[in-house]
Amino acid sequence: MSFATSEFDELPDPADGREPPQAFQPPRRVLLGPGPSAVPPSVLEAMGRPMLGHLDPAFLGLMDEVQAMLRAAFRTGNDLTFPVSGSGSAGMECALANVLEPDDVALVAVSGAFGERMREIAGRCGARVETIGGTWGHPVEPEQVEEALREHPGAKAVCAVHAETSAGVWQPLEEIGDLCRSYGALFVVDAVASMGGIELDVDAWGIDVCYSGTQKCLSVPPGLAPITFSPKGLAAREGRVSGPPSTWYLDAALIGRYVGRERVYHHTAPVSMLYALHEGLRLVLDEGLEARWLRHQEVGGELLHALVERGFQPVAPPGYRLPQLACVWLPEGMDDAPARRRLLDEYGIEVGGGLGEFAGRVWRIGVMGASCTSQNVAQLSHALDQILGT
Amino acid sequence: MSFATSEFDELPDPADGREPPQAFQPPRRVLLGPGPSAVPPSVLEAMGRPMLGHLDPAFLGLMDEVQAMLRAAFRTGNDLTFPVSGSGSAGMECALANVLEPDDVALVAVSGAFGERMREIAGRCGARVETIGGTWGHPVEPEQVEEALREHPGAKAVCAVHAETSAGVWQPLEEIGDLCRSYGALFVVDAVASMGGIELDVDAWGIDVCYSGTQKCLSVPPGLAPITFSPKGLAAREGRVSGPPSTWYLDAALIGRYVGRERVYHHTAPVSMLYALHEGLRLVLDEGLEARWLRHQEVGGELLHALVERGFQPVAPPGYRLPQLACVWLPEGMDDAPARRRLLDEYGIEVGGGLGEFAGRVWRIGVMGASCTSQNVAQLSHALDQILGT
Numbered sequence: 001m002s003f004a005t006s007e008f009d010e011l012p013d014p015a016d017g018r019e020p021p022q023a024f025q026p027p028r029r030v031l032l033g034p035g036p037s038a039v040p041p042s043v044l045e046a047m048g049r050p051m052l053g054h055l056d057p058a059f060l061g062l063m064d065e066v067q068a069m070l071r072a073a074f075r076t077g078n079d080l081t082f083p084v085s086g087s088g089s090a091g092m093e094c095a096l097a098n099v100l101e102p103d104d105v106a107l108v109a110v111s112g113a114f115g116e117r118m119r120e121i122a123g124r125c126g127a128r129v130e131t132i133g134g135t136w137g138h139p140v141e142p143e144q145v146e147e148a149l150r151e152h153p154g155a156k157a158v159c160a161v162h163a164e165t166s167a168g169v170w171q172p173l174e175e176i177g178d179l180c181r182s183y184g185a186l187f188v189v190d191a192v193a194s195m196g197g198i199e200l201d202v203d204a205w206g207i208d209v210c211y212s213g214t215q216k217c218l219s220v221p222p223g224l225a226p227i228t229f230s231p232k233g234l235a236a237r238e239g240r241v242s243g244p245p246s247t248w249y250l251d252a253a254l255i256g257r258y259v260g261r262e263r264v265y266h267h268t269a270p271v272s273m274l275y276a277l278h279e280g281l282r283l284v285l286d287e288g289l290e291a292r293w294l295r296h297q298e299v300g301g302e303l304l305h306a307l308v309e310r311g312f313q314p315v316a317p318p319g320y321r322l323p324q325l326a327c328v329w330l331p332e333g334m335d336d337a338p339a340r341r342r343l344l345d346e347y348g349i350e351v352g353g354g355l356g357e358f359a360g361r362v363w364r365i366g367v368m369g370a371s372c373t374s375q376n377v378a379q380l381s382h383a384l385d386q387i388l389g390t
Numbered sequence: 391m392s393f394a395t396s397e398f399d400e401l402p403d404p405a406d407g408r409e410p411p412q413a414f415q416p417p418r419r420v421l422l423g424p425g426p427s428a429v430p431p432s433v434l435e436a437m438g439r440p441m442l443g444h445l446d447p448a449f450l451g452l453m454d455e456v457q458a459m460l461r462a463a464f465r466t467g468n469d470l471t472f473p474v475s476g477s478g479s480a481g482m483e484c485a486l487a488n489v490l491e492p493d494d495v496a497l498v499a500v501s502g503a504f505g506e507r508m509r510e511i512a513g514r515c516g517a518r519v520e521t522i523g524g525t526w527g528h529p530v531e532p533e534q535v536e537e538a539l540r541e542h543p544g545a546k547a548v549c550a551v552h553a554e555t556s557a558g559v560w561q562p563l564e565e566i567g568d569l570c571r572s573y574g575a576l577f578v579v580d581a582v583a584s585m586g587g588i589e590l591d592v593d594a595w596g597i598d599v600c601y602s603g604t605q606k607c608l609s610v611p612p613g614l615a616p617i618t619f620s621p622k623g624l625a626a627r628e629g630r631v632s633g634p635p636s637t638w639y640l641d642a643a644l645i646g647r648y649v650g651r652e653r654v655y656h657h658t659a660p661v662s663m664l665y666a667l668h669e670g671l672r673l674v675l676d677e678g679l680e681a682r683w684l685r686h687q688e689v690g691g692e693l694l695h696a697l698v699e700r701g702f703q704p705v706a707p708p709g710y711r712l713p714q715l716a717c718v719w720l721p722e723g724m725d726d727a728p729a730r731r732r733l734l735d736e737y738g739i740e741v742g743g744g745l746g747e748f749a750g751r752v753w754r755i756g757v758m759g760a761s762c763t764s765q766n767v768a769q770l771s772h773a774l775d776q777i778l779g780t
Contacts (some may be wrong), residue, residue, distance in 0.1 A: 020675040021455045023432070024668050026442045036661060039441045042413070047662055048438035051429045051611060052416045053740045065411045085613065086476045086639060089657040093639045121638045215658060221441060223475065223613060223660030246636040248511045249476060249483045265745065267479040268605060270613030271426060272437055273663070278414050285410040350443045355655065 029344070030371075032380055033352035034165045034325055034364045035193065036215035036222050037371040039276075043220055046279035047272050054269045062278055063269070067259060069281035070226045073195055073218075073289065074210060076202040080234050080252065082259040083277055084225035085270050088192040088213025091225025093121055094250040095188050095209040096159070098229075099236040102126030104156035107148045107185070109133055109140040109176075113166035113355045114190055118159045125246075127156070136357060137167040137315040137327070142175040149183040156236075157186040157208075162200065163193035165216075165364060166355045168327025169316045170198065177206030186236060192216060195226065196284050197296045197324040197368055208233035214273075217296065217324055219369025220280035223273045227252075296324045299372045303365060306381045310388060315362060325366045327358075331388065336360045339387055347383040419734075420761075422770055423742035424555045424715055424754045425583065426605035426612050427761040429666075433610055436669035437662050444659045452668055453659070457649060459671035460616045463585055463608075463679065464600060466592040470624050470642065472649040473667055474615035475660050478582040478603030481615025483511055484640040485578050485599040486549070488619075489626040492516030494546035497538045497575070499523055499530040499566075503556035503745045504580055508549045515636075517546070526747060527557040527705040527717070532565040539573040546626075547576040547598075552590065553583035555606075555754060556745045558717025559706045560588065567596030576626060582606060585616065586674050587686045587714040587758055598623035604663075607686065607714055609759025610670035613663045617642075686714045689762045693755060696771045700778060705752060715756045717748075721778065726750045729777055737773040 031038050052059040063082075070081050084091045096118065100106055106127040108119045115133075122129045132148045133140040140160065149155060158180050160171055173189060180187040186208040194200050197217030202210050208230040215222035229237070229252060237245070237252050245251055249267065257264040284292060300323020304314060311331030314321050330336060336353055340363070343349045352364035367376060421428050442449045453472075460471050474481045486508065490496055496517040498509045505523075512519045522538045523530040530550065539545060548570050550561055563579060570577040576598040584590050587607030592600050598620040605612035619627070619642060627635070627642050635641055639657065647654040674682060690713025694704060701721030704711050720726060726743055730753070733739045742754035757766060 020459060020672040021668075023672065024436065024439075024452050024455075024665060026439050026452075026665070027446075027448050028440060029442060029446065031441060031443060033443050035658060036441050036443060044438040044440070044662075046414065048434040049414075049416050050418060050434070051421060051426050051605075052419060053421060053423050053426060054612065056417075056419065056734070056740060058417050062414050062416075065414075069410060086480065087657045087660065090476065090639045093637065097636075117638075124634060124636050124638055126636075213658070215441075215661075221660065221662040222444065222658040223663055244514065246487075246514050246516075247483065248507075248514055249480045250639075267477045268425065268603070268612040270477065270611065270660075270663070271605075272429075272434075272611040272666070273613055273660070275414060275416070276662070278411075282410040282413065344446070350446060 028348055030349045030376060030379060032365050032367065032371060032376060033350045034366050035213070035368060037219050037366060037368040039219055039221055040283060040370045042283070043276050043279045047221070047276040049275055052271055054271060055263070055265065059271060060263060062274060063259060066274060066278050066281065069285055070228070072285055073281060074202045074228045075200065075204065076228050078228045078230055080256050081228040082255060083274065084211070084227050084250065085267065086225055087222055088211070088225050089117065090250065091192065091211030091213065091227050092118060092190060093247065094225070094227055094252060095211045096121050097125050097245045097247045097250055098252045099157060099186055099188065099209060099233060100125040100127040101240055101242045103128060105130060105152045105154065107132055107152060107155050107158045109145065109160040109171065111139055111161065111167055111169040111171060112136045112164040114161045114164055118161065118190065122159065137169060139169050139171045139320045142179060145176050146179050149179060149185060155185050157188050159188040161190040163198065163322050163325065165193045165325050166358065167315050168322050168325055168364065170320050170322045173207070174205050181206050186233060193325060196292055198322070199293055202228060214277055214280065217368045218280050218284060220276050221273065223270060224277055296367065296372050299367045299374055299377060300324055302374055302377045303367050306377055307365065310384050312363070324368045324372065325364060327362050327364050329362055342387055343383055349380055349383055418738055420739045420766060420769060422755050422757065422761060422766060423740045424756050425603070425758060427609050427756060427758040429609055429611055430673060430760045432673070433666050433669045437611065437666040439665055442661055444661060445653070445655065449661060450653065452664060453649060456664060456668050456671065459675060460618070462675055463671060464592045464618045465590065465594065466618050468618045468620050470646050471618040472645060473664065474601070474617050474640065475657065476615055477612055478601070478615050479507065480640065481582065481601030481603065481617050482508060482580060483637065484615070484617055484642060485601045486511050487515050487635045487637045487640055488642045489547060489576055489578065489599060489623060490515040490517040491630055491632045493518060495520060495542045495544065497522055497542060497545050497548045499535065499550040499561065501529055501551065501557055501559040501561060502526045502554040504551045504554055508551065508580065512549065527559060529559050529561050529710045532569060535566050536569050539569060539575060545575050547578050549578040551580040553588065553712050553715065555583045555715050556717070556748065557705050558712050558715055558754070560710050560712045563597070564595050571596050576623060583715060586682055588712070589683055592618060604667055604670065607758045608670050608674060610666050611663065613660060614667055686757070686762050689757045689764055689767060690714055692764055692767045693757050696767055697755065700774050714758045714762065715754060717752050717754050719752055732777055733773055739770055739773055
C-alpha cells in the first residue's frame with residue numbers, strides 16, 4: 001500500500017544549514033482535509049504562553065484538569081485517562097502494545113487504512129492477527145464479529161476503528177462491545193477522528209481501551225493522543241505474563257505513575273501542547289458534546305448534499321457515512337492531483353486525497369471541530385463550481 | 391529506583407469535568423532546572439501561528455529547512471536526520487529500537503539515570519545488555535569501553551549519554567567513537583542535554599545514531615526529539631534479520647519515507663511544534679554553535695562558582711562537569727524539598743531535585759539555552775543567600 005503524495009514534491013530547495021532560513025509564516029488555509037482541522041484563536045494563544053516545568057505544581061494542576069476533561073469527553077469514569085505524548089498513531093501503539101502479548105489472538109475489524117494500521121501494529125506486538133471484514137468502505141457487522149469470536153475462542157481483543165477516515169465509514173460499536181463482554185475479549189477502539197464529533201460513550205459501550213487524536217474534531221494542533229484504559233484494560237497491562245511491553249515510552253503502567261497521584265517522573269510532557277489541549281477541551285465542553293455532535297451532523301449533511309450535487313458519490317453505504325469526513329468518489333473526468341492543487345493554490349482550501357488503494361480515486365473532505373461550519377461548505381462549493389466549470 | 395516528587399502533591403482538586411475549568415494562565419518562572427528551559431518570545435510566537443496540513447507544500451518546505459538546520463546543529467551530513475514526534479525519551483527509544491534486535495549485545499555506559507534508562511530500553515528491545523561503569527556521577531573511561539568490547543566480540547552497539555543530567559557528568563565521546571569503529575560496533579549517543587550547549591560533532595566523532603531533545607539547550611518547548619542516523623546506523627535498521635522493529639510509530643525506515651523525498655504519509659507531524667523548532671534552530675544557528683558553547687561554558691562557570699561559594703559541592707569530578715547543568719550535593723543541614731519549594735514560591739525560580747539514588751541529596755541546576763544568562767545566576771545567588779540566611 002502506497003501513501004505517496006508525489007504531486008506535491010516540487011519543493012523549494014532546503015536551506016544548506018550554513019545560513020539559517022527566514023522566519024516561517026504559514027499561508028492561510030481553509031482546512032477541510034482529514035486533519036489537522038482549524039485551530040481556534042484562543043487555543044493558538046494558549047500554546048504561546050510561557051513555559052513551565054513538567055513537575056511544577058501549577059503544571060500538574062493543569063494536567064489534572066486535562067485528565068478530568070478527557071474523562072468527560074470520552075464519557076468514562078476510568079482513572080487511567082491521559083494524553084499520550086505523540087500523534088494519534090502513538091495512541092494506537094500505546095493501546096495495542098500494552099494489552100497485546102506475543103501469541104495473543106487479536107481480531108481486527110478492517111474497513112480501510114487505519115484498520116490495516118491496527119493490524120500491522122498488533123502484528124508487531126507479536127499477536128496473531130485475524131481480520132474481520134477487510135473491504136475498504138464497508139463497515140463490519142456484529143455477526144461477522146461474533147463469528148470471529150466463535151472461531152477464535154480465547155481471543156484477547158477485538159479492535160475497531162470508530163471513524164475510518166480513509167473511507168468515510170462510521171463503524172457502530174455498541175453491539176460489538178456487548179459481544180466482547182460475552183466472549184471475554186477486550187474491546188480496543190480507535191476514536192481518533194470521532195471524539196468530539198460524533199457520539200462516543202466509552203463506558204456505556206464497554207470499551208476497554210480507547211484512544212483519539214487532538215487534530216480532528218477537538219481542533220487542537222496535532223501532537224497528543226488522548227487515551228483511556230478501563231480497569232480490565234489496565235489489568236491486561238499489569239498482568240502481562242511475557243514481561244513488560246517492548247515500548248518503554250508508551251508503557252501505560254509507567255505513565256500512570258506520572259499522571260496519577262504518585263507524580264513519578266517518566267518523560268518530559270509536551271507542556272505547550274498540554275496548554276493547547278486544556279483550552280481546546282474547555283471549548284468542547286463549553287459548547288457541550290451533544291451540541292457538538294449535532295453541529296457535525298448538520299454541517300456534514302450540507303457537505304454531502306453539496307458534493308452529490310456536483311457529481312461526487314460517497315464511498316460508504318447509507319447509514320454508515322461519517323458526517324465529519326466525507327470520502328467520495330471523484331466525478332467522472334476529474335483529475336485528482338491538479339484539482340486539489342488548484343483548490344489549494346487558488347482558493348486556499350485543503351482537502352485530502354485518497355490513501356492506499358483509494359489513491360487518485362477519492363477525496364476526503366473534513367468538516368471537523370472549528371472547520372465544521374456552513375460557511376466553509378459554501379466556500380468549498382463555490383470553489384468546486386469554478387474548478388468543475390459548472 | 392524511585393523518581394517520586396511527593397513534596398509537590400498538594401494539588402488543587404481537579405475539575406469534575408461537568409463544568410470546564412477556567413482558562414489556564416501559567417505563573418512566571420525562572421527555569422533553572424534540568425529542562426524545560428526558558429523559551430524565547432519569537433519561538434512562543436511561532437507556535438501560535440495558524441495551522442497547516444502536514445502534507446501542505448508549505449509545511450513540507452518547513453520540514454526540509456528544519457532537517458537542514460538539524461544537520462548543521464548535529465554537525466552531520468547524514469541524510470536521515472529528522473525530529474521524532476515525541477520527547478527525548480521517544481528519541482532514545484527510536485534510536486535503540488531500530489538498531490537493536492533480539493539477542494544483540496548492547497554495551498551501555500552508565501553514569502546516572504539516563505544511562506540506566508538506555509539499559510532498560512535496550513533490554514525491552516530484546517538485547518543482551520552489559521553495563522560499562524555504572525557508578526552515578528563517574529564518567530566512563532575509554533579503557534573500560536575497550537575492555538567491554540574485547541569481552542563481547544561482535545557486540546552490536548556501544549551506547550553512551552553525552553550529558554548525563556541526573557549527575558551532571560560530561561562524558562567524552564571521541565575516543566569511544568574510535569573504539570567503536572575499530573571493533574565494528576555501532577555508536578549510539580544520547581545528546582538530549584548537550585546539543586546546542588556543548589560541543590557535539592556527530593560525523594567527526596563517528597556517532598552512528600544520535601538523538602536529542604528540544605527543551606534543553608535548544609530552548610524550544612518539549613515534545614520533539616531531533617535524531618540522526620549514519621548510513622551504517624540506517625543499514626542496521628534496513629538489514630534487520632528478525633523483522634521490523636516492534637515499534638511502528640518510531641520505525642525510522644517508515645518515517646524516512648515521509649521526511650525524505652518520497653513524502654509518504656506515516657503519522658501526522660506535530661505541526662505547531664515544528665514551527666517552534668524551526669524558529670528555535672534559526673536562533674541557535676544565528677548565534678552560532680561555537681558562540682553558544684562559549685556562552686554555556688562561561689555562565690556555567692559563574693554558576694558553579696556561586697554554588698561552591700554557598701556550600702554546594704559538584705558531584706562529578708573536575709574536567710567532567712557539565713557547564714549547562716550543575717549537579718551538586720546540598721550544603722550540610724539544607725533540607726531539599728522545603729528549600730526548593732521556597733525558591734519556587736517566593737522567588738519564582740525552578741531548580742531540579744535529585745533522581746533515583748540521588749533524591750533528596752542533590753540539586754540539579756540548569757543554565758541551558760535562553761536560561762543561560764549571568765543575570766539568572768545572580769538572581770539565583772541572591773535567592774539562595776536569603777534561603778540559606780547568609
